[in-house]
Amino acid sequence: MTAVRPPARARRIAAPHRRIRLAGTLAGVGLRSVLLPRDAVRQRGRVQVCGAARLLTALGVRVQVLPPATPWPRTGGRLVVPGAPGRIGELAVLTAVPRTVPGWTALAERALLGRPGTPVPVADGDVLLPVAVRFRRADGDEWLDGSRVPQDVDGALALGPLLVEVRLLPALGATSS
Numbered sequence: 001m002t003a004v005r006p007p008a009r010a011r012r013i014a015a016p017h018r019r020i021r022l023a024g025t026l027a028g029v030g031l032r033s034v035l036l037p038r039d040a041v042r043q044r045g046r047v048q049v050c051g052a053a054r055l056l057t058a059l060g061v062r063v064q065v066l067p068p069a070t071p072w073p074r075t076g077g078r079l080v081v082p083g084a085p086g087r088i089g090e091l092a093v094l095t096a097v098p099r100t101v102p103g104w105t106a107l108a109e110r111a112l113l114g115r116p117g118t119p120v121p122v123a124d125g126d127v128l129l130p131v132a133v134r135f136r137r138a139d140g141d142e143w144l145d146g147s148r149v150p151q152d153v154d155g156a157l158a159l160g161p162l163l164v165e166v167r168l169l170p171a172l173g174a175t176s177s
Helices: 008-035 041-060 086-096 104-113 154-161
Strands: 061-066 077-080 127-137 162-168
Touching: 008 041, 041 061, 041 154, 061 077, 061 086, 077 154, 077 162, 086 104, 086 127, 086 154
Parallel strands: 061 162, 077 127
Antiparallel strands: 127 162
């Protein structure tokens, strides 16, 4: 079933409203993250997940999560996001991956606050937890190729409603290097 796309005039009228809603959401996420003490780890993680979800909603982005065939291990893994999914893809990963996975916090710092997060080094015996991210327009059936993938908020607003598929791939044993 194909979604009916609204007329061009309706899309032009909706664009400023989405920008206003996005500006309010960005202000709220920034304020919540500033007001929390640095040592409030559980609250900070909850604010980051909800903030990522609010930003994606304000942009008109839906996230579809596909779990791995075998569950990820509960301990000893490291989050790996290959390629460059851009800020929108990173926000989608934040909403799909459990906060307890090492590497999640660094991704949250980078995606939400624009800060370079501290990468979690991979140690011997660690398991890699890879994630694949794909994009398509909500009103289309074909996946966007690398050149058309939105890398930032403006790119996502220009494309209109998006669907982001976050596929949690099976865990991989780390190799020593």
